[in-house]
Amino acid sequence: MSVEKNKFYEMTITDIGTNGEGVGKINDFVVFVPEAITGDQLEVKILKVKKNLAYGKIEKILSPSPRRSEVTCEVATKCGGCQLQHMSYEAQLEWKQSKVYNALTRIGGLKDIEVLPTLGMEAPAHYRNKAQYPIRKENGKVQIGFYMSRTHKVVDWSTCGIQDKRCEQIIEIVRNFLEVNNISIYDEETHKGLVRHLMIKTGFYTGEVMVCLVVNGNELPHSDKLLEALHAVEGLTSVLLNINKAKTNVILGHEVKVLEGRDYIIDTIGDLKFKISALSFFQVNPEQTKVLYDKALEYAELEGSETVWDAYCGIGTISLFLAQKAKKVYGVEIVAPAIENARENAALNDIHNAEFFVGKAEEVIPEQYANGLTADTIVVDPPRKGCDQALLETLVKMNPKKIVYVSCDPATLGRDLGYLDQQGYKVEKVQPVDMFPHTTHCETVVKLVK
Incomplete structure (x- = not known):
């Protein structure tokens, strides 16, 4: 029935x-x-x-379930951002632990594994250091917010429980500037109009703020008025224009113009400083990033004599953490500006035992291995799609004693661990880390031993 x-x-x-x-x-x-x-x-x-x-x-x-939590966000049912607000935080952490376990056993076919309890935050609020807001115009009013779940309709909002509180002030300033000066707003259907997105990046520990408007053109009219209004924002360090004239869903273009200040902000993780540019990737929850990287470093068990590869290294965050304990670290990343940032970050922190390559991890590492460059430990932190098969095959050939896998997607993690398990790498520890409270996303650190 x-x-x-x-x-x-x-x-x-x-x-x-x-x-x-x-x-x-x-x-x-x-x-x-x-x-x-x-x-x-x-x-x-x-x-x-x-x-x-x-x-x-x-x-x-x-x-109601005893694990149900009161939802305080005014746009919770419309905005596609936080899918788990109705669940108590304890229940969210337990669900993420079981999500990782299910992916590893069902997709990876792994047996007799233990997934440790998810490491959560003490205060899971206002934790994000980056926001990208689409800007649209509806009934003559400028809308700045997040997309409604499974749509490109913007949910206009005034407060958000997971973003830096200064975002609210910046949104009001930008909205007022666009309306008062009658600046045209981009239309996805016609590809007409100027302003597409507002991106805000904040230094969680330094307090520095970057404001970046993404435009379908080369200039922003009356930008002096915007700059004047933004001076009210505490910590304002960088005001940028990102040029994106492409008919695409990709938010950022490749060209960035500085309207005021520097073209980057600085933040810290532990004792290390990092330059964060408009185009570079930096983990969005700095407090939990330290937890994640400390765990990766613990699992690498470095004693000072090791050579380490860091695949998908971004701006060198994990590489520089590892370099504090290893003899030599090699990082590889396909995004050229990120590698530029990684080299700058090594210099900024006076680290001289880290070397960085631009290119696909699945091409650069096999190439360097063929040239005789081996590794005792390999750390991988791939995008959502997981590791490329060619890279996994090279990892196995290089025969490192340990692999530390940092994952943002339990399903592709399960698939890749299943392959490595068949090639003789045993999963020793699995540690979920809650980088994104109130959402369904979960990071995991895994220690594999030959």
């Missing part, structure tokens, strides 16, 4: 899916319900029915 579309049913949520949605059964039919949590007893309306499953929405909470 199935369920019918647009009908109402009572059900109990028994599990949570990989995207954070509640899962339960009605008449032995699996039903997915967003914003529901294990233990909720609900009345749901069925929105879509497929062959073996259905999707519903909460019509009424008949009996």
